[in-house]
Amino acid sequence: MIILSVLFFVIGVALLLGGGWLFSLDGSLYYFIAGAALIAVSFLLRKRNTFANLIYAVLLVGTLIWSIGESGFSWWPLATRMGLFLILAIPLLLLAFIKRRRGWRVLFPVWLATAMVTISPLMMTPPTTVEGQLTRSVTTSNADLGDVDEGDWNAYGRSNLGQRFSPLDQITPDNVDQLQLAWQYQTGDKKGPKDVGETTYEATPLKLGNALYVCTPHNWVVALNADTGEEQWVYDAKVPAESQRQHQTCRGVSYLPPSNGDQLPPIQKTSAPAENLSAMQCDAQLFLPTSDARLIAIDPTTGAKCANFAKNGELDLMHNMPFKQSGYYYSTSPPLVAGGVVIVAGSVNDNYDVNSPSGVIRAYDVKTGELKWNWDSGYPEDTTPIGPDETYATSSPNSWSVASADEKLGLAYFPMGNRTPDQLGMYRSPAEEKYATSVVALSLETGQVAWVQQFVHHDLWDMDTPAQPSLLDLDTPTGKQPALVVPTKQGDIYVLNRATGKPIFPITEEPAPQGAIPGDYTAQTQPTSGLSFKPAKLTEADMWGATPLDQLMCRIEFKQLRYEGRYTPPSEQGSIVYPGNFGVFNWGSIAVDPKRQQLFGMPLYLAFTSTLVPKAGLDLSGANKGEQGVNSNEGAEYAVELKPFLSPLGIPCQQPPWGYVAGVDLKTGKTAWKHKNGTIEDMTPFKLPIEMGVPGIGGPIITNGGVVFMAATVDDYLRAYDLSNGKELWKGRLPAGGQATPMTYLNSKGEQMVVQVAGGHGSIGTTIGDYVVAYKLKK
Structure with missing residues (x-):
């Protein structure tokens, strides 16, 4: 009894003091009252007074009423x-029952009733779920899928249209549960002790002929047999370690097909390092961007460098940069090969230095490496x-993600970031x-701007446009239009006419919070899309925790931070950025089905905090180590x-779900369904496969069979979904995190394969890990 009394007292004091603090910040009075009740129960227990059970019963009923009033019948809140x-009521009940005190007769029915009401949401459809149906029938049989053979995957998004859609249909909702592991390969490229924190494996392989080509975080290119996963050759770009590099990753390589339009010749297997081979004259070429700001042209058959391109196959991307700090500029995404040029954009480290390299976009002759145009x-x-x-402009807005192209229109589409400091x-x-923070359409021939659509005015939140635009021809009330679909970090999905930049779904301006720091300003309004x-x-009611104690701490912090909704300006006080820097959508983008004119996406909801720190006399020697933490903004105040x-327990302060999958009818812009996605299995030491709706980063692909494949979540699974209703059909356990976008192809036997980098x-x-994992249907 003494132990129980002390326990109630300690929890009660914590709730009383914290609740008083919260109430002083104009927050809920509940925690203060609950703390007082627990302290009263503690004293009554010490006196063996049966009123302890009565007070506790009142606390249970009051807590239930308050909880439902705040969160409704939603399970996790x-x-x-x-x-x-x-x-805590269980030992109280047992004690009363063993001591034969009448108080348990009051407390037990109250406890049972409140427990039943608490678990009742498990039998209900979650209030955040949208149930619906997309049509399974194909509405556009002659949809443009890009100039790619049916069984291949020639670019990051399969083609330069960036659809992430495959015409393959062997795998269907009816047989996808028959998928099994076909082969597994390990590259040998793993995170090292000198690597930066954000060392990531985000690559989507290409499938050309009967070979797969995948890059690794340290800029190796690995060629594999597409049937067996057997290694054919490895090219190592020999990228040195660099502590000032913000990211250590490679999302993919790019491909120039043979000039005669034929298939690639058979790949040549070699055990010798491909980087040691003599450079050769290349017809077909692979392009590898590196973390030390080079662009390397490689022969797809042998892995040798291409002597015809630039200087013996290598192009130094630091040329004409106004500032050349080591590790501040590099490309993490594959360049765009279209219209006879290879177009390279780059990533500039966020918030390291006011005087940083340029975000210039440059087009080089695809065969010689000669600079054809530059758009800064x-x-x-x-x-x-x-x-x-x-020299190019200092620190100008960059394009770090993947670009798309419509060669018929002669345009390339670049998602744009912001100028540092963000x-x-x-x-x-x-x-x-x-x-800044836009999509810009550039002429493939000259680099001149055809149109630009901005998504955030005077961006103070690092809301870079993070995702490759997806191109399809869309049926609209005014007829078929060439559409561009691009998701944003702030949660809007913009659907534009890609020839003119005019919105297909309406874009409106909404009032935005005001009050930037002295010397800066905020835009009066911000755009939002009709599809969002x-x-x-x-x-405050959205604040969450595993217990009332950490929930209380989140509420206190919520009240102490500045927050007036989306686009709350950064401040010295500290501001909540929601959606956070992780974004509702990120580089994984969305996938579109151009035949059914449907969209699959993975919206996420995680808040961040942003605090401006006056630098006078501040020691920032430990800064500049990643996107999170303190970034020094050298040259700024x-x-x-x-x-x-x-x-305090390291879980998000806002209540789950944090991650969803969603399906949209692009002809109407209506969300047909939206379901929470992913479990906490790999977030806890107990491996509990509890479906909570978890964060993730990576992207989906859609197949003509009506099946969507995506990993991305923080649990280590590749999942298959029914595009029509979003139901999970199958999942395969991965040997490591699947924070990359999968792909699919036909092997030489005509079997559909699905590959995920893990x-x-x-x-x-x-x-x-360092895995490439392939699946196919059981025979």
Whole structure:
């Protein structure tokens, strides 16, 4: 009894003090009252007074009423508000029963009734779920899928259209549960002790002829037999370690087909390192971007460098840069090969230095490496190749993600980021303001701007446009239009006419919170799309925790931070950024089915915090080690601290679900269904496969069989979904985190294969590995 009394007292004091603090911040009074009740129960227990059970029964009923009032009949919010108190009632009941005190007769029925109400949401459809159906029938049989053989995968998004759609249909909702492991390969490239924190394996392989080509985090290119997964050759770019590099990753390589239009010749297997082979004249070429800012052309058959391209197969991308700090500029995404040029954009480290390399986009002759044009958002009018003694604009907005192209229109489409520093807007020129956080359409021939559509005005939140645009021809009330579909971090999905940039679904301007730091400003309004997964504004009631104690701490922090909804300006006080820097959508993008004119996406909801730190006298020697934590913003008056909004237990402060899958009819812009996605199996030491709706990073693919494949989540699974209703049909256990977009192809026997790279992600803590895993149907 004494132990139980002490336990009630300790919890009660914590709730009383914390609840008083919260109430002083204009928060809920509940925790203060609950703490007082537990303290009263503790004293009555010591006195063996039966009123302890009565007070506890009142506490249970009051907590249930308050919980339902805040969260309704939603399982996780209700369970964590009630769970601790229901558990604490058990020893109280047992003690009263053993001591034959009448109090248990009051407490037991109350406990039983409140417990039944608490678990009742498990039998209900979650309020966040949208149930519906997309048609399974094909509406456009002659849809443009890009110039790719049916069984191949020639670019990151399968083709330069970026659809992530395959015409293969052997695997269907009826037989996908018959998938089994076909082969598994390990590259040998793993995270090392000198690597930066965000060392990630995000690659999508290409399938050309009967070979797969995949790059690794340290910029190796591995060629595999597409039937067996047997290694054919490996090219190692010999990228040195660099602590100032923000990312260590490679999302893919790019491909130039043979000039005569034929298939690639058979791949040549060799055990010798391909980088040691003599350079050769190449017809077909692979292009590898590296983490030390090179572009390397490689022969797909042998792995040798292409002597015809640039300087013995290598192009130094630091040429004409205004600043050349080691590790500040590099490409993590495959370049765009279209219209006789290879177009390279790059990633510029966020928030490291006001004076950083340029975000210029450059087109080089695909055979020789000669610079054909350069488009720099700092000097957007002049695309003439830069002179040897000239430099590009300092720190201009960059395009770090994957681009798309429509060669019939002669346009390339680049998702644009922001100028560094992301949270400080006083360094930007009018031209940089215009092109930041947008999609820009550039002429493949000249690099001149055809149109631009901006998604955030005066971006102070690192809301870079993160995803490759998807191109399809869309049926609309005014007829068929060439459409571009691009998701954003802030949750909007923009559907534009890709020839003109005009919106197909309406774009409106909404009032935005005001009040930037001195010397900066915020835009009066911000755009939003008629198709959007933007979250509702957070409230104190949305704060969550595994117990009332950590939930209380999240509520206190919520009240202490600045938050006025989406686009709350960064501040010295600390501001909540929601959606957070992780984004509702990120580089994994969405997948579109151009035949059914449908979209599959993985919207996520995680809040971050952003705090501007005055630098006067501040020691920032430990900064500049990643996107999270304190970034120094050298040359600026403020550093910035960025981090997820987490409870003291390290779980998100806002209630789950945090991750969903969703299906959209692109002809109407209506969301047909939306379901929580993923389990916490690999987030806890107990391997509990509880479906909670978890975060993830990576992308989906759609097949003509009506099956979607995606890994991405923080549990180590590749999943298959029914495109029509979003139901999970199958999942395969991966040997490591699947933070990459899968692909599918036909092997030489005509069998449909599904391949997933599984190597984990350093920033989100998934299992690290070096795997390429392939599945096919049982015979």
